Amino acid sequence: MMDRQYRVIPASLLFGEHAVKTLPAKLTQTERICQSGLVGMGGAGFPMWKKLSFGKGCHVVIANAAECEPLLEHNVARIESNPQEILSGLTIAMHEIGAERGIIAIKAKHEREIATLRSALSDAHIGNSHFDISPGIEIKMLEDRYPAGDERAIVRDVLGVLLDPNELPSKAGAVVSNVETLMRLHRAVVNREVVETKDLTVAGNIEGSGYDDNVSLVLYDVPIEISVGEVLDALHIQVASDAQLLMGGPYMGGAISAKSSIEATSGGIIIAGPEIRDRGPMGIIVCACGASEDRLKAIVASKGASLCGIEMCKNVCRLPNDRLKCRNPGVCPGQAQAVLALKKKGAQSILISHCTDCTNTVMQIAPKIGMRVHHVTDAYMIAGREHLIRSFRKTTRISQA
Ligand code: SF4
Numbered sequence: 001m002m003d004r005q006y007r008v009i010p011a012s013l014l015f016g017e018h019a020v021k022t023l024p025a026k027l028t029q030t031e032r033i034c035q036s037g038l039v040g041m042g043g044a045g046f047p048m049w050k051k052l053s054f055g056k057g058c059h060v061v062i063a064n065a066a067e068c069e070p071l072l073e074h075n076v077a078r079i080e081s082n083p084q085e086i087l088s089g090l091t092i093a094m095h096e097i098g099a100e101r102g103i104i105a106i107k108a109k110h111e112r113e114i115a116t117l118r119s120a121l122s123d124a125h126i127g128n129s130h131f132d133i134s135p136g137i138e139i140k141m142l143e144d145r146y147p148a149g150d151e152r153a154i155v156r157d158v159l160g161v162l163l164d165p166n167e168l169p170s171k172a173g174a175v176v177s178n179v180e181t182l183m184r185l186h187r188a189v190v191n192r193e194v195v196e197t198k199d200l201t202v203a204g205n206i207e208g209s210g211y212d213d214n215v216s217l218v219l220y221d222v223p224i225e226i227s228v229g230e231v232l233d234a235l236h237i238q239v240a241s242d243a244q245l246l247m248g249g250p251y252m253g254g255a256i257s258a259k260s261s262i263e264a265t266s267g268g269i270i271i272a273g274p275e276i277r278d279r280g281p282m283g284i285i286v287c288a289c290g291a292s293e294d295r296l297k298a299i300v301a302s303k304g305a306s307l308c309g310i311e312m313c314k315n316v317c318r319l320p321n322d323r324l325k326c327r328n329p330g331v332c333p334g335q336a337q338a339v340l341a342l343k344k345k346g347a348q349s350i351l352i353s354h355c356t357d358c359t360n361t362v363m364q365i366a367p368k369i370g371m372r373v374h375h376v377t378d379a380y381m382i383a384g385r386e387h388l389i390r391s392f393r394k395t396t397r398i399s400q401a
Contacts (some may be wrong), residue, residue, distance in 0.1 A: 001287045003109055003110065003112075004070075004071065004073060004078075004214075004215075004216055004386070005214065005215045005216070006077055006201070006215065006216040006217070006218045007211060007215055007216075007217055007218065007245055008077050008218045008219055008220060009218065009220070009235075010219075010220045010221065010328055011197065011219050011220060011221045011222040011223065012138060012221070012388075014219070014231075014232075014234035014235070014349050015208070015222075015223060015226070015234060018196070018197060018221065018223055019159070020191075020193050020194070020196070021194040021196060022191070022193060022194065023035055023036060023188070023192040023193075023194060023195070024192075025192065027192070029092070029095075029096070029189050030049065030096065030241070032189050032192060033048055033049045033052065033096070033188055033189060034047075034049040035194075036184060036188035036192075036193065036195050037194060037196075037264075038181065038184055038188050038195045039181075039195075039264050039265065040177065040178065040181055040263060040265070041178060041180045041181045041184065041198065041199075041264060042064060042149075042177075042178030042180070042265075042267075043252070043265050043267065044170065044265070045219070045263075045264060045265040046161070048177070048181060048185060051177070052096040052097055052175065053142055055096075055097040055170055056096075056097050056098060057097070057098065057161070057172055058097050058098075058099055058169075058173045058174055058175050058176075059099050059100070059101060059161070059173040060099050060101040060102065060103060060173060060174050060175075060301075061090055061093045061094050061097065061101075061102050061103070061174070061175045061177065062102075062103045062104075062105055062154055062155070062158055062159075062169070062174055062175070062176045062177075062277070063080070063086065063090050063102070063103065063104045063105065063149070063177060063178070063182055064105060064149055064154055064178045064179065064295050064391070065079060065106040065107075065110075065113075065178075065179045066105060066106070066107060066142055066149030067107070067149065067325040068107075068145075068146050068148045068149035068150075068153065069146075069149075069248070069249020069250065069251055069252065069267070069268070070146075070249065070250050070251075070254075070377060070381060070384070070386055070389070070397070071201065071203040071204070071216055071249065071250060071268065071270060071380065071381075071384045071386065072203070072216070072249050072267055072268045073200045073201050073203075073216040073218050074180065074199040074200060074201045074219075074220075074267070074268075075178060075179045075180055075199075075220045076113055076142045077218040078154075078179055078180055078183055078199065078220075078265070079106070079110070079113040079116060079117060079179060079222075080112065080113050081119050081184070081220075082122075082183055083116050083119075083120040084120050084129060084131040084133065085131070085183045085186045086104075086133055086134055086179050086182050086183045087104075087117070087120055087124065087131065087133045087134075087137060087185070087186065088131040088186040089181075089182030089183050089186035089187075089189075090102045090104070090134070090182050090188065091132055091134040092132075092134050092139060092173065092179075092185050092186060092189050092190075093177060093182060093185060094134055094136065095311070097175055099136075099153055099175075099328050100134075100136045100379055101136050101137075101138075102136055102137040102138070103133055103139070103158055104117055104137065104138075104139045104140070104179075104309045105140050105142055105157070105158050106139065106141065106142060107139075107141070107142045107143070107144050107148060108141040108142065108143070108144070109144050110157060113139075113194065114139060114256055116388050117139055117288035118139065118223065120133070120294060120390070121133065121137060121139075121190040125360075131186075131234075134224065135231045135304060139155075141374035142154070142157055142158075143157070145330055145354055145355070145356040145357065146289070146330065146355050146382050146389075147251075147289045147329050147330055147331065149262065150289060150326070150329040150330070151168075151169055151176045152169070152177055152180060152326075152329055153165075153329040153330050154166075154169075155169050155172050155174055155176065156328075156329075159172055159173075159174060162328060165317050165319065165325035165326065166319055166320075166325070167206060173199065180198075186365050189380045194248060195224075195264065196223060196224055197221035197222055197223055197224060198221075198222050198224055198262055198264055198266055199219065199220050199221065199222070199269065200218075200219045200222050200231070200266060200267065200268065201216050201217065201218055201219075201268040201269075202216070202217040202219060202231065202232070202237070202268070202269045202270075202271075202273050203215075203216040203217065203268060203269075203271075203383075203384050204270040204271040204272050204339065204380060204383035204384050205239075205240070205243060205271045205272060205383045206235070206237050206271065207237065207238055208235070208236040208237045208238040209235045209236055209237050211237070212385075213383060213384060213385050214384065214385040214386075215272070216324075216384070217235065219231070222262055223262070224228075224261075224262055224263060224264055225261050225262060225263075226261070226262055227258065227259055227260065227261055227262070228245065228247070228256055228257070228258050228259070228260045228261075228262065228269055229258030229259060231262065231269060232258065232269070232271075234295055234390050237271065238266065239258070239271055240273070241273075241286070242274050243271050243272065243273060244269070244271070244272045244273070244274065244275075244379060244380075245257060245258070245260075245269065245271055246269070246271075246272065246380060246400060247260060247266055247267075247268070247269060248266075248267050248268055248270075249267060249268055249270075250270060250291065250376070250377035250380035250381065251289070251290045251291065251376065252289075252291070252299075253267075253268065253270065255295075255298075256269075259318060270380050270383070271383060271386070272379040272380045272382070272383035273379060273382070274302065274341035275299055275302040275303045275378075275379050275380070275384060276303065276374065276378060276379065277303055277304050278303045278304065278305045278349045278372060278374065279304070279305065279348070279349075280300075280303075280304075280305025280306045280307075280308070280347075280348060280349060281293050281305065281306045281308035281345075281346050281347055281348055281349075282300050282305035282306065282308065282347060282348070282349045282350065282351055282374075283302065283307070283308055283309040283311065283313045283340075283342030283343075283345060283347030283349075283350050283351070284296045284297070284300060284307065284308060284310050284311070284342075284351045285310075285312065285313055285335065285338045285350065285351075285352050285353075285354065285356050285362070286310060286311070286312050286313065286324070286343070286353075287312075287313040287315075287324075287326070287352070287353050288313070288315070288316045288317075288324040288326040288329075288356070289324050289326055289330070289353075289354075289355050289359065290352075290353025290354060290355070290376055291353040291376040293310065295376070295381050296351055296352075296353060296376065299351060299376060300351055300375075303351075303374070305349065307348050308342070308345050308346045309341065309345035309346075309347055311338035311341050311342055312338070313333070313335070313338065313354065314333040314334065314335075314338070315327045315328055315329075315331075315332075315333045315357060320368060325375065326355075329355065329356045330356065330357055331357060332355070332357040332358040332360070332361045333358075334361065335354075335358055335361040335362045335365065336361075336365050338364050339362060339365045339369070339371070340365075340369075342368055342371075343371060347371060348370070348371060348372065349371055349372035349373070349374060350362070350366050350371050350373055350374070351374045351375075351376065352373065352374070352375055352376070353375065353376040353377075354375070356389070359375065359377065359390060359391065360391050361391055363390055363391040373390070375388060375389045375390070377389050
């Protein structure tokens, strides 16, 4: 997949200047992180001070710049516009846990952003930066596949360690944090800022905004707790009465309404048209890296199909807390068994939410036995004028040179 176009719009242009609250100067670095209210902004929402406290003794901090959900661009945009703040935040995280190594994990396709990072690192190394940036930071390239940004996938692809599904990156001596979180870590510690804003991507059917649907709108510093409707109104986006609104990315996001609030973990607002109809009967294959079983069932109903069977990707395992995890994220264990089981139950079509590799496998089997294939991301990819998640050429191994 090629880089998607995005346009950056500072939220101050839409909502006016946001008065930034600051912390008392006497606070220590750790106290600033704690009292800023900073949480992991990539989706988990775990308090940053706790993550760094638990990570003490780890040897590396990995900045997750994978941005692997389609249509979302706000992390990549920040790399282009605020590289020093991200690298400074990464350095602060390294200091906090006592690590001398930092890694930015980014897809090789983001050539412009990689060049920006290299330039910021080289400026820092020759003393040409007023930011405190560690000389122990390096860049590692990721393949362009979903879910490249899964924490365990990043640890595997960057450090060569495949963690068990119930293990955290700390087991491999790593702390993983997304790039916006690291930028705000810099702002909390160096500028003493309380976290009250969030970056967002608005994408899909964005008619009224003045931009075409093939562009993602990246909004910087949107006040947390304003409503989705306020964001869409400020952009003059007209939402059709039969539109679907999703918070997050097309794979993992959840349905919202205009009344939903922007939170510290919000990533995207995606506006799509109705689901593609299908006469069914339809079977679903549940996967750990995509939509939940409930969301898949809701989509089957929206398509007007009857549900005739549910199968699981063979890589899925259920943790004691009932969460589904993949044994080896993004590496297909084979899908023939699940597809044939659904066929046996009478499925004429199939709905999947699979990673790139498993989608390829399903596409090698299901159409050949007369089954129509739908992917959970379809309506959103159509809205954002992107290619559907179907079959892809094998990605070539990435050179780290
Ligand atoms: S192997 Fe299965 S569970 Fe794992 S990422 Fe792919 S589709 Fe999801």
